[in-house]
Amino acid sequence: MIARHRNMPFGQRMDNYIQRVEKKLAEILAHENSAPALLQEAMSYAVFGAGKRIRPLLSYASGELLGLKGTAIDAIAASIELVHAYSLVHDDLPAMDNDDLRRGRAATHREFDEAVAILAGDALQTLAFYCLTSDPELCKQTQTQTKIIHWLARAAGPSGMVGGQALDISVEGKQINETLLKDIHKRKTGELIRAAIMMPTELTKLNAQEKHSLDKFAQNIGLAFQIRDDLLEVEEDTATLGKSAESDKKQLKATYPSTLGIEEARQRLNEVYSLALDALQIFGDSSESLIELSEFIISRKK
């Protein structure tokens, strides 16, 4: 992380935020202590890997921009991560991407079995909503709470993440145009990242222009994240990445490099990244944390 801000850089708070969300995740998982042991174990395995917690960090950084405390964000961050974790478990299944490795270790269906992985994924999705409905902070303001739950349901659902995944599978092995690819990426990855950033806004009173700007940032940084992910797939080798670097290519997934070529994909990443940063300008210094985290996202090596 580059300390480019006048105040303490966000990078110095990142570990703290990661601890916060992991504490909340552990609480939610432990709260469901009457779950069968094997299911519980598989859920924990899926949630506590070597995850980068990018989405929760975006929620906390968005919270900083909005002047919110971490306690207000914990449940939001955890719910987003639970949805993300469930999606990875299901994506890796043999009938889906058939990936045996995830984050440098066996995918959940390889560590356990397919049935347990399907159920653990299902349960993690349910827990995401459970997390939001049982959080004491959010329960104090139910009107806000239901709007936040609505964000999550919209982002994770058929118009969002699951829809993107379905589109992604339907175009496997086909040459598609950039418009469709962008649509797939925006749904598959973008909508959840957008929700991570926008859900905290329900806890404040942004004016329409501010909300629009933050949303523009959110949508563009989500796309930038996925283009970076596509590029990492071709740039890095398996050891660095912790999953089979060529797995997408093997399955002929539609990616920015496969659709536009590597150089143009890199260019598109820079363009989208610029659009994201531009959108933050109206927030001035308040946006420093989000800017720093964005830089981390597009320069990450895994």
Add this chain to the structure above:
Amino acid sequence: MIARHRNMPFGQRMDNYIQRVEKKLAEILAHENSAPALLQEAMSYAVFGAGKRIRPLLSYASGELLGLKGTAIDAIAASIELVHAYSLVHDDLPAMDNDDLRRGRAATHREFDEAVAILAGDALQTLAFYCLTSDPELCKQTQTQTKIIHWLARAAGPSGMVGGQALDISVEGKQINETLLKDIHKRKTGELIRAAIMMPTELTKLNAQEKHSLDKFAQNIGLAFQIRDDLLEVEEDTATLGKSAESDKKQLKATYPSTLGIEEARQRLNEVYSLALDALQIFGDSSESLIELSEFIISRKK
């Protein structure tokens, strides 16, 4: 249906209620019209089979007991049915029960493919929560709304339905005792049925005793439903049931007949059914619809 009540029997309103919930389900599915066509098609296929809509009917009958209008119940009923539909899609997968038939036609993963079925199930679960957060009736009273969403998350999650499914799989082929079997059934089937009946109570002011009684009914009728299901598996042939009648037996699932024998299973059904009906006594005539529907549930032939 036997017209055993002084007023118009519930049986005469059943079709109307089924139409209500199916209209709501169609609305929710259509609302997500930006979902990819194949995913949309698979979701509709899974939701609009020959489902008996028992869970929605229980919500409406519970609503009648509580003096609530159908409009207040529609979203609750639809959300429960969406969770039920998603669970069936995932249960039928090859890695789970490996059932090719469901409700007399191809299971979703056979009509489409496994990947689409996994995603359609995932999406239906998300839509259940989307349904509750977007319903205009519920949005008028957000405090109630979040409690209702909490019910659903608890019932569907690792302590409830998904947990029951995981336990069910973990004991396959093993001889288990009745206590464990009861626990599995209560989770796997009971918790969602319980939620179907109890979620409407959040819209009213029941006293503690009434709530306790209705909950006792709900828990027992849920168990009765599953014992009846177990018995149907061994009593009926494939043609009548619309799915492979011996499928559970083939996989050595733990059932009441396999654990206790058919006669004792029938006896247990009667006992549990009596407990359910007894619990309704304090409601007097208001419980007629629930009683009639309960009778239908335990005497059903499929």
